[in-house]
Amino acid sequence: MTGAVPPWAARLRDERRDREWSQRDMAKRLVEAASEETRGHLPARESIIRNIKSWEAGEHRPRDPYPTLYARAFCLDEAVIFNSSPLVSQAPTESDELVSVMVAEPALPWIWEPRSTASAIYDVTRSDLMLDRRQAVKALAITAGLPLIDPVQRWLTKSPRELPATSRPGRIGADEVAQLEATADVFRTWDDSRGGGLARKAVIGQLNEVADLLRDSHPRDITVRLFHVMAELAKIAATMSWDCGMQTAAQKYYVLALQAAKPTGDQPFGASVLASMARQLLYLDRPQDALELIRLALDGVQTVGTPRLRAMLHTREAWAYAALGRHEAFRRATDAAEDAFTEICEDDPDPEWISYFDAAEFAGVTGGRYLEMARQNSRHAADAVTHIGRALELRKRSSMRSLALDQIGLAQAHLLNGDLGETVAAGSAAADTAGQVQSDRVRVQLRELYVEITARSDSAMAGLSQQIRETLAR
Template sequence: MLYANALGISEAELFGDSPAPTHPAENGVLTGSVVAIPILPWVWEPQRTVDAVYDTSRDDLMLDRRQAVKALAITAGLPLIDPAQRWLSKTAYLSEETTHSGRIGIEEVARIEATADVFRTWDHTHGGGLARKAVIGQLNEVADLLRETHPNDISLRLFHVMAELSKIAATMSWDCGMQTAAQKYYVLALQATKPAGDRHLGASILASMARQLLYLGHPQDALELIRLALDGVRSTITPRLLAMLHTREAWAYAALGRPEAFRKATDSAEDAFAEISDDDDDPVWITYFDAAELAGVTGGRYLDMARKDRRYASDALTYIGKALQLRQHSSMRSLALDQVGLSQAHLLNGDLDAAVSVGITATHTATQVQSDRVREQLKDLYKDIKPLREPAVVGLAQHIRETLAR
């Protein structure tokens, strides 16, 4: 029963007593999700955004995470895309200078910003499970500070760090399997970028929202958000941010079954990445997107296409292999995803021994992160190898079951 629960399948299916049932996605949402339209906090006025962040984070701190994980409903389609369009509006916020001194100064704001950097690093290194509540608590404190009046320079930085913390909270919520909460925090993060005056951060948040939609089976909506992001920053975008957005665009085309459009967007991503120079003043939140990330994301999409056409498996092996050669071991979640993906690519390419060897390494790496994405990809690998009866494969299946049951 423990293994069956960890793998999200029945005991009969686990032990081969009955064929695996098929669960077609409803309205493009992953199997097991509740298809509904939850109320997202779409507000664009600064103080209403502050109130929404404060109320959401306060309630979240008192939430039973096990119950929250069961709430898998997300908003998609027009109820999501239409309100997001307002991000493009030219409305200026916080334009009136004030001499009022709040209860914090620049040094205190700098310490909050440094804390956000620590949380971001923790997320990249270990996944979101262990630090999520700490991020939510810090976010609530920043929202509480913004309920007061501050000089404009401090308010701008507080809104900016609120947007960053909301984005980190969204990613960590996702890693905890809390899809509804993740989408809500992404929306709050996007709204906070308006008074912060940071279009580039807003474009990055839209890309994260698109990635979640792609994960949940909504590629057309994801593509709309990426186009919105590109429209918002086209005249000022940096090469690194442009490269990242094009990888998301390519991901959507791959999911839509459009290989030529995928290749074109991938070429655009690689061309943009080649333009990165040491003189670029990239903010810290985009520096994660390096050569390893570019190769890993591209390889993952070739892997997706190889599931329908195995001719793409060799491309997946090439790109994911490159990502693993370049990947810093401080990014354990990405390392685990690459390793699982490489095992799956070897399996599709017909190299069973390599698939098993890399798969065992991946299960060990997976024990070092708290990530629902890694767990789900391990489950997919398990389902891929489950019909096989070779002794080496049986050993890998046992490793995966034990890893997911911990």
């Protein structure tokens, strides 16, 4: 009998069992995944349970709206569940260069109701903890265009539902929440210094614990703080997933971070999540979509954004313009970033999550954009050398990932400038630093440098080429 079950039916059953849901639990999840309008047209719970039994037996295929509800409940793409046409390109091995990512419409968990957001994060993290990373790297379908931009606009237009208030003590108090907040700070520091790697699972586990806590009732102030911790951890999980080459997971966690931030009313943090989503899209060569997200972020913090946050957002805006070849717009956005940066008052501290954007980061991001433009016109190479060089002078030695990216960028800028001696010096330093970082971004950019220097067939580059090859092999 098992052999006669269609693959999609077996997938429905296996995905449910993997999450340790009963068929009654599955029915509840399908109802929760429905919109308020759709929910009113669904049959009684017992009828849904009978349908689930029938679907899992392969007796007939679910009809609308159930395929969509399954996709939302499992946080998987509908095409993946029901075995329709593939959405992803050939999966890369960990030693390959970044392959182009196919744009699809996976079921990103667009949920703006607080309790549903917590439940979604709990389920996603629980599945993630059981997922083999090599399999996750193969999933390279991302959402872009209107399917991404339209739902994100609800971050601005849709008011958060009131959090349920209770005076009953929850499982934790203010001291325990403070410890969770401190843990998030530690994970953020680790991410900045070493990249994703082994710490990713620890972040996912902590995120799962916080989401589990939010399935209970707590006093309002505790609930708001827990949502904020959950949002921060989801954002860190997204960045670490990206560093592990898990682009689909990264985008999903960014979306969850944005939704978790909504109940807190923290517009600036939400804008920072949008900026991170835009940076990922820029990395995946989707500059127009990235620009749309940055514009939404800027709109959201017109009156509440600190100068440091606005400066960061304008650098992302400039990045998108540079990628689009709009060089005058790039300069205007860069000027706006500089103006905002000069307004920063060190006596008025920013939140910890934006403190990374210092003078070194500003210079490094700007230099990286000049480097991109120098590939079309070498006259920009000198500007790239100047800005990236300044970033390296100011960069904290503990920020290993950013340090490695700066060093690689400087080597590439010197190469475009025709200064082979400086290329070797910067490239050698980059290989040393990259060997201490677990980051897919660093690996990809170092591989790009390797390809560029080996194309020169210059004997002066032979030693550097060998050093980079050995680093990539490790």
